[in-house]
Amino acid sequence: MSKSVRIAVLPGDGVGKEVMAEALFCLDWARSRGRRIETVSLPCGADHFLATGETLPEAVFVDIRDQCDAILFGSVGDPRIPDGRHAEEILLRLRQGLELTVNYRPCHSSLSGQGTRLDIEVFRENTEGPYCLQGSTEPGRAIDLAIHTEPAIRRLLQAAFHHAAARSRPLTLAHKANVLKHGHGLWLRVFQDLRGEHPEVAARAMHADALLCALVQEPSAFGVIAADNYLGDLISDLCAAYLGGMGVAPSISWAPHRPFRCSLLAEPVHGSAPDLAGKGLANPIGMILSTALLFRHLGWEPEAAALEAAVAGALGAGAKTCDLGGALSTTVMGKAIRDRLPA
Numbered sequence: 001m002s003k004s005v006r007i008a009v010l011p012g013d014g015v016g017k018e019v020m021a022e023a024l025f026c027l028d029w030a031r032s033r034g035r036r037i038e039t040v041s042l043p044c045g046a047d048h049f050l051a052t053g054e055t056l057p058e059a060v061f062v063d064i065r066d067q068c069d070a071i072l073f074g075s076v077g078d079p080r081i082p083d084g085r086h087a088e089e090i091l092l093r094l095r096q097g098l099e100l101t102v103n104y105r106p107c108h109s110s111l112s113g114q115g116t117r118l119d120i121e122v123f124r125e126n127t128e129g130p131y132c133l134q135g136s137t138e139p140g141r142a143i144d145l146a147i148h149t150e151p152a153i154r155r156l157l158q159a160a161f162h163h164a165a166a167r168s169r170p171l172t173l174a175h176k177a178n179v180l181k182h183g184h185g186l187w188l189r190v191f192q193d194l195r196g197e198h199p200e201v202a203a204r205a206m207h208a209d210a211l212l213c214a215l216v217q218e219p220s221a222f223g224v225i226a227a228d229n230y231l232g233d234l235i236s237d238l239c240a241a242y243l244g245g246m247g248v249a250p251s252i253s254w255a256p257h258r259p260f261r262c263s264l265l266a267e268p269v270h271g272s273a274p275d276l277a278g279k280g281l282a283n284p285i286g287m288i289l290s291t292a293l294l295f296r297h298l299g300w301e302p303e304a305a306a307l308e309a310a311v312a313g314a315l316g317a318g319a320k321t322c323d324l325g326g327a328l329s330t331t332v333m334g335k336a337i338r339d340r341l342p343a
């Protein structure tokens, strides 16, 4: 019998709770096919923070790190906490504390139901750059430090090169080394190193501004795009817009060097969308496709492929939530997808 997988479930805030309910149905379906899954539900989020003052207590972090194999995450962000402190202490703590360097964001129009043909996979570094939360605000002056380290850059780029090589796809590095001479200069040097080791990959480096123009003018010219935390965030959100919006965009993060038992975190690209929250309007596709990515990383390819086919089938039959121009609620959309899953 296969080993049981222990998954920490953190719905978080806003629409995160509604879309997570749909992901949990996907876990039930995988269980019905014999996959052994244990879940640990954690209340981390704005409600819990406002009630207790706790975000992600160290003991909870350590339990996730050492006793779980993966995390299913919804979204964080709440207007009652305008500085986003709880969000940082939960989500950035998990990404950084578990060294989840690689954030993979596939953007396939075949899984979005929208017109523009797009088949782009973004590899975003997930723990460093300007998102390392170091800086200061003084009267009339503010500083955000951007830290880039060679091990993290190398891990991210190695993952991107391996992925591109295995699928015979072109790889583009987005950078601004003409201005950010130190940080992005290092990115460029590591990229050039790895390009030498992977002559089979059609690899090029592009200034991020030129890349964004080309992405708008000719999206089909891109395959795999690698970038630092900040640029990767922006580029993948632009790609999500081609798919109809953030609601359909999935992601998974992992630690290639596996420093801890817990080395996977699957979450939709979207945030908590407070304007939609509690109304049953959120699109569950980003969350369901993130669950499919988690299944794939766990080695459960039949379940991953079946979930993706069910999403494509539901969209092909015209099932859509309001963000895609339809009228289905989160739960009805989720059911339209589940109804297409094999027994």
Ligand code: GGG
Binding pocket: 073, 074, 075, 076, 077, 078, 087, 091, 267, 268, 269, 270, 271, 272, 273
């Ligand atoms: N699933 C990604 C996520 O929750 N990101 C946090 C975020 O973007 N928060 C800001 C927001 O919800 O608008």
